[in-house]
Amino acid sequence: MAWKESPTAWRTTPRPLGWKALxxxxxxxxxxxCTWTDGGVRCTEPGTDCDHIGNPDDHSLDNLRMLCGPHHRKRTALQARAARGPQPSRRRPAEQHPGLIR
Known part of the structure; x- marks a missing residue:
């Protein structure tokens, strides 16, 4: 028997009743x-994903906007990066030359 996940099982906030109408x-x-703008130019792709502008618990129409798939993924990645906070540098610190006197 194959395990089947609900399409909303990963969501942190469940969608409200009447989500399809919203x-x-x-x-x-x-x-x-799509409502994504870059440099004042709006994306011309069809809006396929409904995105929460602010609080994910707020399902009011003023907090929702349509995005195309690529821009919704980009926004989600930007939010995830911001939530992780600053990351330590992956570069090794530059070594001082042994002959330099400071």
């Missing part, structure tokens, strides 16, 4: 287009 409203409001 998503449809956000899709209509955003014109079915």
């Amino acid at each position: 998503r449809a409203q956000a899709l209509e409001r955003d014109g079915g287009q």
Whole structure:
């Protein structure tokens, strides 16, 4: 018997009742287009993923926007990097020359 995971099992916050209607409203409001802007230029790809702008527990329409798949993955990666905090340098410190006097 194959194990089957629910499509929302990984989510930290469950989607509310009426999620499909909220998503449809956000899709209509955003014109079915990705809302990601880079240098003031809006992405022209279709909006396929509904993204929470702020708090993931806030499912209000003002906190939702449509993103294309690549921009949603980019945003998620940026959020994950910020959550991890600063990482230690992977470079070895430069060694002082033994003949230098300081």
